Amino acid sequence: MSNVLKIKKGVEQGANELLKFLLESEKVKGIFTLRKMNENGAVSYSLITHPKELQNAVPLFPLMPVNAGKILSGFTLKKAINEPIAAVLRSCELRAFIELIKRTQGSLENFLLISSTCGGVYPLKSLTDGTYKEQVSQYWESAKNAEISSDIRPTCAACEYFIPQQADMTIAIVGKNDLQQECSIFLNTKKGEEFTIGAPGNIVSEDIDTKETAKLREKRQEQKKKLFDELEKNGSGIKALVKTFAACLSCHGCSKACPICYCTLCDFDSKTHEYLPSSHEIELEQKGGIRLPPGTIFFHIGRMIHMVVSCVNCGMCSDVCPVNIPVSTIFSKVGDSLQKLFDYLPGKDIEEPVPFGTYKEEEFTEIGE
Amino acid sequence: MTATQIDSNKMPTKGAIVSAEEGINKTIVDIFKKSLEKKCFDAILIPVRVPETEAYAWVLLKDQSLLDEANPLPPIISVQGAKALRSLTKRGKMTQNIAAILRPCEIRAAVELSKLKQIHLDNISLISIDCPGAMPLSDYLADPEKSKKIYKNVLEKWGENNSVRPVCHICNRFSLPSLLPRKSEETSPVEQDEANLPSIDLHIGLLGGNQEKIFLIPVNPKGRKILEELELKSDDSLDIWQTKVSEVQDKKEKIRKEFNLELKEKIEGQEKLTAMFNECINCHNCMRVCPICYCQQCFFDSGALTLSPETYLSRSEKKGALRFPLDTMLFHLGRMSHMVLSCVSCGVCEDACPMSIPVAQIFSLVADQTQKSFDYAPGINKEEPLPLQDFLEDEFHEVETPKEVN
16 A cells, blocks of 8 residues: 555646645656647657646656656756756666666666656657547546557556556556546655645555456556567568568668667668678579668667667557567567566666676576586 | 750660560560579669568669569659668679669669769679659558559559659659760860760660560670670660650659749748648658668757757747747758759659658759759769868869859
8 A cells, every 4th residue: 555645636737736846846857758849730749847847747647659658767867966856757767777777877866757647659650640539538447447448559558567566656547437537646664755745735644556457457468468469470580581671771760769779870770880882792693683771770780789688568669669570569578578588577676686787506407407 | 954965976786676465564574584694793682672562772682583673663663762772882893793673763872872982882783674753652652552553554654643742743854865874065175085984874765665675785895795795786776765765754754843933932931831741740751761861860869969958948939839840941951052052853762751742852953953053964973072071172163252242
């Protein structure tokens, strides 16, 4: 059981009320949250420092233009913030931020982390083709009933980690029958409680895990199995890989959008992967034909090896792919298996080292035998 | 540029007309099979359909059987051809003779990249083809079967079918004239011959052929030699092709002018331009697929713009809110000022944009204007220096002299 701040307003207005309180009371210096850019539904993350700018804040809007973990990492890359800032981000964004911090790509210091039980987000495509407008009307209804909203990102529909782990506050959405009348903010940490002293609303005691959240988790797990099974139907091995990545443009947009891929210059964009004409000619002689630019699948496998143990299944990679390759489904399937092998859930605990960052003498001995 | 600017001496009047009874695609592919047999070339760079899929990839091949799935004019541009050529020859010249079959915009990009020392064109025969445009990647991927039918119609009704990408719809550089050296009055005839050789060897004309025949047009002595080796006589008249090219070109120029006037209205000024890029998520896909953006590491990805949290806070305090990721507009303007003089309006940037921002249309419009002010046409002549590479003392005096204030 934790303390819950109840604000007598619909969940979206309630969230804004909380942000307004935090900024106006000067408990925080700024608020990092999604903000409306225009009437078409375009949103972007913003650091809001003036309360009047909060009128365009849409902290729970079901779109993810960029993984916020990536932005907060850039924000604190040079050094930690020295004044409190509230950041509203989704469970997978928070997990990505924590993975990045483990890799010394940022700092949690002085952040007040506000998250929500997540109903998922729509693909960016639904914004560009305008379909999100119809979809979004049933989003809150599905969330309320602990159902999977239709048309959300495939990896969101298959995400079982929708209850954030490391947030100071969690806005409850999933399975909240009264979310149009009341906003429930779980105060998970002492910090969360301290920052809400004097906030509008009353405090009650509740459990974040409910029958309803268990129900959604079960549905998402089923969906995950279905998604992975479908992927397997496409076959496996080199032939299936060639087919799956046939249309890849080697734009590396997936890597650029990935919160975990933090290298300034990806190895696959470096000189290491520029070949001499003579090497091309030798390969041409051997094979009769070579695909150009070379290394399409090599890149995906290489990237996978580098980051998949920390993959948080946010789905950004699929969303930016210009040729609709289900990158995030593939990566999340491989990530799922690998993370299980190491008994590791990325972003769950900031103290837990990244598997490849520690060495255990007695581990995977079967491989050596 | 317009047809009237072409050096008429360079426009070929004779070529080989080849019957295309078995379809344009097969006819062209057969010619290249023969060219491998006759050892005109050691290998061919051409788009090939990836087996069991509807995707196309650039393949450098010497195995003739791989040509069975080749398509010199697929409905889409996947990777820009010049980028494929760059991955092959960036680090040096080929020792084998390669024929690269590219769309005109890809040829122009390849020539620009050779000026930028990113491609070695030695031993590469550039072969261009009349291009009716390509379809948007997203349309094609959504329904390849339907798209193939539409594209057939695009090829039949040249310039009339609106299903091609917007920059293709307004493209007036779809054929050989856009690849020929321009008339220069300042250079002497001798100099002109040295420096003004076309960069391409052979052009495949489709216009005016009614899907029944194709025109193989040698552009320089090397092109004539290729045809000789293929046992093709290049003494057929090209009048039908040339008339049709001029006709379509006139039409396209008119469409382009109108289109750009409308676009200019939509994007002019800081407010409108910013609104166009409002939805940008800073993925840099446009830059990654652009053939001209060759920097190994873009400045905007370098971390040079990473600031301290205090700076971000104080910047936010000035305006009340600060948008993240930062500098999206700066990225587009920075990229534009870096590459737009060489922009060939190929449209791959727009195809790759996950937010459907009309990047290519905007860049193409700006390119028209900036290239015109330098009297520069990208990708035509290997020897013509890039505008920012050479310094003319007497140029742009108007920007040095402030206007008189009344």
